[in-house]
Amino acid sequence: MPERAYIEGTLAVYELARIExxxxxxxxxxxxxxxxxxxVTDSLPSPDPFRRRYRDVLTDVxxxxxxxxxxxxxxxVERESKKLVPAEDRKKFVEMAIDELxxxxxxxxxxxxxxxSEFRSWKTKQG
Numbered sequence: 001m002p003e004r005a006y007i008e009g010t011l012a013v014y015e016l017a018r019i020e021x022x023x024x025x026x027x028x029x030x031x032x033x034x035x036x037x038x039x040v041t042d043s044l045p046s047p048d049p050f051r052r053r054y055r056d057v058l059t060d061v062x063x064x065x066x067x068x069x070x071x072x073x074x075x076x077v078e079r080e081s082k083k084l085v086p087a088e089d090r091k092k093f094v095e096m097a098i099d100e101l102x103x104x105x106x107x108x109x110x111x112x113x114x115x116x117s118e119f120r121s122w123k124t125k126q127g
Contacts, residue, residue, distance in 0.1 A: 001028075057093070067122075069121065073098075077101075081097070
């Protein structure tokens with residue numbers, strides 16, 4: 001919002017009891033925000049249906065691997081997900097889980113319902 005327009009609009013409200021200028025400034029700012037929001041949403045990729053389908057399973061599998069102190073290796077992920085993911089989707093799921101485990105850090109552990117102490121212990125074991 002242009003500072004000068006905001007100041008003049010505020011002064012018009014207080015000194016002249018006129019809201020038109022301030023209303024115009026807020027309308028302009030709102031329309032600009034809508035345009036920026038549209039630009040951001042248009043630039044984002046569409047949601048991955050596979051990831052959405054297995055979001056809860058991914059959370060459970062990653063949580064179990066970290067809590068049990070297991071290494072981030074495909075056979076471990078496959079074993080943890082065997083009962084939860086159908087055979088035809090398991091390979092893609094294992095790849096996704098390995099990728100997520102590789103990107104796990106203190107800033108995103110809450111997504112997997114992990115405590116900081118659990119993550120740090122697992123990270124230490126990973127080397």
